[in-house]
Amino acid sequence: MNQMQSIMRVLRTALIQSRVGKNRLENLQNAENLIAQAKNAGANLVALPECFNSPYGTKFFSEYAESIPNGPTSKMLSKAAKDNNIFLVGGTFPEIENDKFYNTCTVWNPAGELVAKYRKMHLFDIDIPGGITFKESDVLSAGNELASFDVNGIKVGLGICYDLRFEELAKLYRLQGVEILIYPAAFTLTTGPMHFELLQRSRATDNQVFVMAISPSRGEQGFMAWGHSQITDPWGKVIGQAKEGEEIVYGDLDLSECDKVRQQIPIFGQRRKDIYDTIRIGNR
Numbered sequence: 174m175n176q177m178q179s180i181m182r183v184l185r186t187a188l189i190q191s192r193v194g195k196n197r198l199e200n201l202q203n204a205e206n207l208i209a210q211a212k213n214a215g216a217n218l219v220a221l222p223e224c225f226n227s228p229y230g231t232k233f234f235s236e237y238a239e240s241i242p243n244g245p246t247s248k249m250l251s252k253a254a255k256d257n258n259i260f261l262v263g264g265t266f267p268e269i270e271n272d273k274f275y276n277t278c279t280v281w282n283p284a285g286e287l288v289a290k291y292r293k294m295h296l297f298d299i300d301i302p303g304g305i306t307f308k309e310s311d312v313l314s315a316g317n318e319l320a321s322f323d324v325n326g327i328k329v330g331l332g333i334c335y336d337l338r339f340e341e342l343a344k345l346y347r348l349q350g351v352e353i354l355i356y357p358a359a360f361t362l363t364t365g366p367m368h369f370e371l372l373q374r375s376r377a378t379d380n381q382v383f384v385m386a387i388s389p390s391r392g393e394q395g396f397m398a399w400g401h402s403q404i405t406d407p408w409g410k411v412i413g414q415a416k417e418g419e420e421i422v423y424g425d426l427d428l429s430e431c432d433k434v435r436q437q438i439p440i441f442g443q444r445r446k447d448i449y450d451t452i453r454i455g456n457r
């Protein structure tokens with residue numbers, strides 16, 4: 174690898190753990206200001222949280238839903254990516270298409286063009302008595318497609334929040350050549366402390382990829398996000414983590430770490446597909 178190629182294998186990223194309230198325009202303005210701040214700090218890949226333009230909750234999805242790429246949120250994201258000359262992972266916002274609602278992540282390149290769109294594939298339907306009950310599928314439809322994009326030859330895959338729990342999705346991305354997985358994610362105060370860090374470290378270790386998850390900051394009312402946006406390296410080590418307030422987490426991702434761990438612990442060449450593929454277990 175020549176010097177130029179090795180320079181391009183380092184990516185300065187910024188995770189924007191923004192404050193989200195009920196006013197869409199204020200949420201967009203706040204995100205725009207923080208994106209410019211991240212650019213001034215040298216970031217060339219910037220990511221926003223899940224539901225960054227609206228409060229998180231099934232009762233809000235239809236009210237805040239927009240079509241893509243014509244709605245005000247898409248327009249702001251496209252402009253911010255172009256003005257700041259960055260790749261921008263536009264967190265998520267509720268999307269409407271053909272009378273169906275989706276929880277959708279869009280990605281914009283430095284020319285302001287939409288380069289990826291991912292709809293949450295695993296909807297957050299859980300019931301923990303005394304903890305939290307949530308049923309996104311009351312309102313949302315699930316996406317059925319993987320989505321990835323390319324930053325200077327580095328392949329980046331997308332998931333959203335609850336998707337973090339599904340190892341199969343992360344593995345499919347790894348098998349497609351992904352080196353960074355990004356999950357906008359508003360974990361709850363019940364499951365966040367138990368699982369948010371653990372799941373990210375697990376996906377990173379299993380697949381030998383960088384994992385980044387971006388939460389909104391903790392609100393004072395309504396849905397309380399866990400915060401703790403995080404960057405994990407392909408060895409499973411946490412290299413950046415927020416607390417619960419509004420904050421930007423920066424990370425200089427050295428992609429040669431993916432090469433190193435894959436070479437030194439070569440699990441993908443050691444998978445016993447000759448055995449796995451012969452075992453049939455009902456509805457696997």
Ligand SMILES: O=C(O)CCC(=O)C(=O)O
Binds near residue numbers: 335
């Ligand atoms: O998996 C979890 O515990 C949280 C998931 C979540 O909050 C979501 O998918 O929005």
